[in-house]
Amino acid sequence: MRRLLVLILAQAVCIFSFSVSSRSKRRIKNLEKCVLMFDQIETDILFSADNIYGLIMKISDENSPGFLNEFLQQPKSVPLETRWSKSLEKSKHHDCFKSEDLRILKSFGKQLGVTDADGQVKNCFAHKKLLQNNLSAALRENEKRGNLYTTLGLLSSIGIIVLLI
């Protein structure tokens, strides 16, 4: 019985460490997707002038941030800004965004579609820059601590097993 408890505890510590590490990686991946999304939106507005719904439908696939699919599932009668913000809130845990990422993405949604093409391009550019800063910081942090979490998790699990058995 004691051995089983020790094993479960060790496994839990290990899973927690892996989860912290993988959330950080997932956040980086999603920030990269968002930066790409800004480029796609900008290009589409300039060259095809599709409306926002058509445009988001076009760019949302398995490689796009999860909140875009959430956005498309919400009723069209809801104002765009509310839909955008709600979809971000709903998928923030899945997409592993931090509050500073959400703030930038929500601010982007407020300006989305409400100005002429020049205004939209500037909106994309400004928010892309801000998100790129967050991405760079996340990459630096991941470089420093990403492997640390995994290694610490493994070591502490082994440590627990050794000490308690």
Added chain:
Amino acid sequence: MKRIEEAISFLPARIYCILKNIKADVVENISEIRIRKDCPIVIKYDGKQFYLDGNSNLLFKSNDHLPVVSGAEVEQSFIRLCEYSVYSHADDIKNGFITLKGGHRVGFSATAVRDGEKILSVKKVSSLNIRIACEYIGCSKELFEIMLHNGFGNVLIAGEPSSGKTTFLRDLARNLSAQGLNVSVIDERQELFGDDTDFQKGHCLDLYSSYPKHLAVQCAIRTMNPDYVVTDEIGDERECKAIIDGINCGVDFAMSIHCKNIDELNSKEIFRRIDSAKKFDYIVFLKGKNDAGTISEIIKANER
């Protein structure tokens, strides 16, 4: 009912409900809906203006108890009218209107954002005028029968604003197409047939939607070999030149122009230029606002 629903779908819930609850027999004959900041909703029904109360009843006179539209509701309507994509309607916005699915035209007044003479965009939208596109099948029958008897030729439809010129042209285009003539319709503002409407077209109608008129006329003549080119509201020099070139190529035109009577028509430079050698075989005057799409007079070339 479907037409009205298409035309009001972008309005905020409160206004939408008031309009949707208007009696069915009235709804069918609404031609205009006016939404103004801090004012009651006004509709044009049977050629007359009415105010709407909170229970969707029609009133001749305004009073202090009528529901008024807030500035935020007008702004929200405008953004929804643009499908939250102002950038994709940039040209229409500069021209002061947006065409909805179904061919309904929504005009608006706002504050212009300018760069010298050039309008870049608009802000602070304060009023909207929704003009319901209607289909009076058969309104051009009288003219069409005369054409069948006397031969086809260039047609000019003249009438004051809201006299039903577009409706008349649409019906004429449909009749010509049903007769087996190849008709190219130049629908710059997507009002005649639009690109997503259920108006009957016949089987021989080619639609140039959203093209600038002068380019579409050249394009149609070069590539579609039309018997007729139908276009709405001729306006500027380039359009006039393209039409004269087209007529000189042997293609017949049906077009419309804003004017009440023959005196006003004769004073129009564009008309004088196109008609320099009695190019119009038929000039049709429409009755006016209260009798949309009804012929008042048909003048043949040999009667002028």
